[in-house]
Amino acid sequence: MSLNKEKIKHVAKLARISINEAKVDSLTKDLNSIFKFIEQLNELNTDKVEPLTSILNQSLRSRKDEINDGKIREKILKNSPKESEEFFVVPKVVE
Amino acid sequence: MVDITNQSLSEIVDNVKAKKISSTDLTKAYIKNIESAKKLNTFVTTTFDQALDKAKQFDAKPNYDQLLPGIPLAVKDLFCTENTKTTAGSNILNNFVPTYESTVTKNLWSNGSFLLGKLNCDEFAMGSSNETSFFGNVINPVEDQLVPGGSSGGSSSALAADLTPATIGTDTGGSIRQPASFTGTVGLKPTYGLCSRWGIVAFASSLDQAGPMTKTIKDSAIMLEAMSGFDKKDSTSINKKKEQYSKNLKDNIKGLKIGIPKEYRVDDMPKEIDELWEKGKKILKDLGAQLIDISLPHTKYALPTYYIVAPAEASSNLARYDGVRYGYRSQKGKDLIEMYENTRSEGFGDEVKRRILIGTYVLSSGYYDAYYLKAQKVRNLIKKDFDDNFLKVDAILTPSTPSSAFKIGEKTNDPVSMYLNDIFTVPVNLAGLPALSLPAGLDKQGLPLGLQLIGKALDEQKILNIGFAFEKNCAFKNKIEKWWL
Structure with missing residues (x-):
C-alpha cells in the first residue's frame, strides 16, 4: 500500500502535530x-502464531491501591510553562 | 599531578583507593579535558561546581568500600537527574529540570560516584549517528567528520576522548552497542528488566534498557553491578538477588559453546567485517571454546518488526509532550488544539515526528491487525529462534555493526539506510536478551570495529567472562590522536 498526502495529514492530525505544507512531499516520500x-513482513505466514505480549517470564506485579505519595504540588507545577496559583493554565477552551 | 584520565575505570578506582589521587584532583583533570574538547560537542550540560563539591566531601570523609569511590561520571541526557536539566536531546525538553532522580543514576551515586554532566544523544534516543539531537551532532574522537554512532553518541564520544572514566547509555535497538563499536569501546545492553527504567525518558518501553559504556570488560562489570537491581517503581523490573559481576569475572571459557548464526552474513557486508568475525571465532576457538553453526531464520524480519513496534510505543509514550505540564510550549495557535499541534511541531525534530506518525498510523483503527499485531507475532518468532538455539549454545558471536563509523551527513537523507545500521543489534532488543559489543579490530582506514556477544536472559556474567578472555587475547589498541587539543 502507499500513503498519500491526505492520509499523512490525517495521521498528523491524530498525532496532534501540525505539518508544514512545504515538507509534506518529502515526508510522503x-x-x-x-x-x-x-511490509517485508507480509512474506511471512503468521496465521498460527501467537503475538508476543511480554518478553519476561513473569507477570506484572500489582501493588496495594493505597496513597504512597502526595503533598508535592509545588514539584509538579515547577516545570509548567504557565500556571496560576495551583493550576496549569491552557488557552481558553470554553467560551 | 600525573594525568590518569586515559586509564580504565578499574585502574582509576585502584588509584583512588591507594590514595595516589584525590577525588578532587581526579575531577579537576576531567573538567580540564572536557573544557578543551568542546569541539566534540559531547556535553549538553556540565555540573562542575556540584561535582567539585561532591569530590571535596568525599576527600574530607572518604569511603573506599564502595564500587565507585569518589568517581565523577557523565551520563546520557536521557536519565532524569534531580535539579539538573534533562533534555533527551530535544527542544521540547529544553527547559526541563526534573524534581526526581532516575533509579539507575541514584544507584551509581549511592556507590560513591557523582555527576560530572549530561551527554548529548539523538533526540529521544531515535537515531544511529547522534545527528538528530537538537543540540547538534557529536564528533567521533577517532576522526573529525565521523559520527560517534547513536543514539548514545555523546556517551561513546566522551568515553573514548577521556572526558569521563565510564558512562551509561540506553539501548532500544542498538544505541549502546553501535556507538561502542564506532568508538572502540565496550558497550553492554543488559537483559530487559535488569536495570530499572524508572526516571529514564521513555522511547519504546518494551525494548528500552540502560547499560554501561566503558573502556574495558572489567569496567563494564563494575558499572553493571553498581547500576542494576530490583526497583519496585518499575513494573517490569526483575526481582532477583544482586550479582557481583566484577568479583566473579573469570577468563576461563574452555568448553563453552559459541553459536555462529549464518543469517548474520548479509549481502554487501564489507569484507573487513567478515574477516573481523573470522578473527573473533579463531580467538575463542584457541581459548578452548567450541564453535557451532546455528540458524536464526527470522533475523531479516527483525528490523521491519522493530520499525513497527518501536514507533508504536514511541507515539504512545511521546503523547505526554503537550506543552501543558512541562517542557516547551508554542505561543502560536488560537485554541487548545492548535497550541498542542504547534507545540509538538516546533518541539520535535524531523526523525521524531516521522516515528510518531508511523506509530500513530500502525496503531490507528483499521490498521492495527495488519501492522502492530503482525509485528508482535513476528517478534514471537524472533524470540523463539533465540530460545531454541540457547538450548544448544552458551552464547552467540556476531559482528556488532555492518560497517565502521560513517561520515556526518552521509545517511541523513535516507532513513532506511540509517536504520540498516542496527541490523545486527535490533534482534536482541526484540528478544529481551543481554548483549555486549567489544572492540575487536581496526579497518584499513584505522577505524574501530566491534564484535557482539549475545547471551541467554540474565546470563550477563557469562558474556562478560567470554569478553574478558577475548579482550586479553585480542590485543586491540584504539588509535585516538586527540586532534581537537
Missing part, C-alpha cells in the same frame, strides 16, 4: 520508503 521496508 520518506514514509513510503519506510513502509515499503516494513
